[in-house]
Amino acid sequence: MLAKPKQSKMKKIVLPAFIGLIMILSVVGFALTYNSDSPQGNLDSYTYNGHQYTRTDAGWVVKLNEGYASFNYGPKELEDIKLPIFSLPSKVYVAYDPEDKDQNIDFIIQKLNNILLYKNTRPVAACIKESKSCPNIPVVNCNSGDKVIAIYKGDKAEVNTDTNCLNIKGSTLELNRITDKLAMHWLGLL
Numbered sequence: 001m002l003a004k005p006k007q008s009k010m011k012k013i014v015l016p017a018f019i020g021l022i023m024i025l026s027v028v029g030f031a032l033t034y035n036s037d038s039p040q041g042n043l044d045s046y047t048y049n050g051h052q053y054t055r056t057d058a059g060w061v062v063k064l065n066e067g068y069a070s071f072n073y074g075p076k077e078l079e080d081i082k083l084p085i086f087s088l089p090s091k092v093y094v095a096y097d098p099e100d101k102d103q104n105i106d107f108i109i110q111k112l113n114n115i116l117l118y119k120n121t122r123p124v125a126a127c128i129k130e131s132k133s134c135p136n137i138p139v140v141n142c143n144s145g146d147k148v149i150a151i152y153k154g155d156k157a158e159v160n161t162d163t164n165c166l167n168i169k170g171s172t173l174e175l176n177r178i179t180d181k182l183a184m185h186w187l188g189l190l
Contacts, residue, residue, distance in 0.1 A: 048075040051189050062189060069187060071180045078181040083159055086166040088121045088186065092147045093140045095126040098133035100153040104172040108151055108179055115183040128152075141165075151175065 044055035060074040127134035142165035157170035
């Protein structure tokens with residue numbers, strides 16, 4: 001009669017211990033096989049054209065030879081944007097319509113200026129047309145003989161060339177996307 005209570009007591013200890021051991025081993029096994037650098041482990045990281053892009057709080061980051069570059073959009077989000085051929089000279093005018101200028105256009109201009117300076121191209125602020133809002137900067141157009149990146153606000157996203165101009169047009173969102181695609185292209189990431 002004493003053997004039965006011991007056997008019952010043994011079952012009460014072994015079964016929960018066995019289940020607990022399985023749970024602990026499952027957690028340890030998952031932790032050991034999880035790799036945050038792999039696309040399966042981190043859904044916000046992928047390789048595109050041989051470069052690893054990772055989403056961070058600062059946007060999409062990619063390693064370059066000398067450091068890192070950050071973009072608002074990853075290259076997969078920009079595949080629908082087709083870029084025309086536009087080679088970077090030693091100096092380019094970054095021109096805008098003074099009637100469209102606001103903080104968003106200022107941000108686009110700053111992004112373009114940063115990448116141009118990185119590529120050893122001197123950006124020069126300019127306006128597309130005469131205005132009291134452009135008193136101390138040049139007014140340029142596509143026929144001026146100088147290379148121009150012209151920024152326009154519009155409903156439809158467009159990127160095209162016209163004589164010496166690279167025209168980018170769109171909403172604030174689309175202008176940001178186009179600027180990221182241009183930067184990736186000029187950095188040789190695409």
